[in-house]
Amino acid sequence: MSERTNRRQQIINAASELFMTQGYTATSVRQIADAVGCTEAALYYHFKEGKRTLFNTVVEANLPNFMLPLQRCRDARSLSEIITCLESANREHRSDNQQRMRWLLAEFPTLGAEEQALIREKFQIFHRELAAMIRAVCDQAASAADDLAWLIICLMHGYQQLLSPLDLVSDGEETMFVRLARFVEILA
Amino acid sequence: MSERTNRRQQIINAASELFMTQGYTATSVRQIADAVGCTEAALYYHFKEGKRTLFNTVVEANLPNFMLPLQRCRDARSLSEIITCLESANREHRSDNQQRMRWLLAEFPTLGAEEQALIREKFQIFHRELAAMIRAVCDQAASAADDLAWLIICLMHGYQQLLSPLDLVSDGEETMFVRLARFVEILA
DNA sequence: GTCTATACAAAGATAGAC
């Protein structure tokens, strides 16, 4: 993959960056072409159906890999271990995933039905895996594990998309997650 | 306040609707003028500094009234009562607040420093009030109440902005909140 | 594949008449 082997890929990368930071409508085809270092005409050669097609490609290329943090927790042996593990996995890709998710949810209403379904499915799979993992480490009823998994997902999302970007938690380290781990420890 | 007493207000209302559903860049001044039933020139008379100024006005007019759900919980006497109360208050203004919050967070990065600070402050006040309320009903250490308050805020946000709009929770009623109430009941 | 050149619509914004 030399410097400019694949123009198409360069375009997708530049578009990803711009769409994510500025949003779809705020980003012009000119801007993308400039960022790549080519002309608009060249861009239209690679994406014959124009801006919207390029956007769809970018969406699929940027579906956050939800499973990544879960794989790290494979050998957790308690609920609190799962949580602290999720939190640390989360912290490492923080700015990346945070931006991707924010963008994804912001554009979600404008997406086509297939893309919306794709995203929904990703979350459902994540939830299913997490619930299974919870059942494995502490003997919960299936429905309780399901709820607990959604609870954790909501919590992480709220933290990642609300507290963290708005800089609402001042006490430096993510003590909140540590405390959650302690909470659920009691419950388990 | 007759039909067209206040053009300025009409403009703000129309702009609110359009900005929220389409976003800032996707909404044109023309579109707003059309919705109001006047010309662009008239609009520029009321907002001399143009689209961005109108937008700022709209942002301030649409800062969700965060305190509303809290006021409903004044006479809650336990942690679980607070939570179920918040949840029901939340459910009533659901679609409204959901859209407002989604929009606010999507546009947040583009806002000026003062507006960002304003939003941040609203959340901090909400948190402070909720934490105080928690301390009032169950004898928690101040720091534990603080964390618990953030936890509940994150959870509600995750539910409102992730699970609910993506239609990820299938079991009809908001059992998740009921279960959370039970969880925290044990903790208290 | 990439460029130059250009078409054409829509954007934000303003001057000046009423």
Place this chain on the structure above:
DNA sequence: GTCTATCTTTGTATAGAC
């Protein structure tokens, strides 16, 4: 206050040369 008319810039998109 509101309109008509107009300006300038920016947007998406394409034709045709290299």
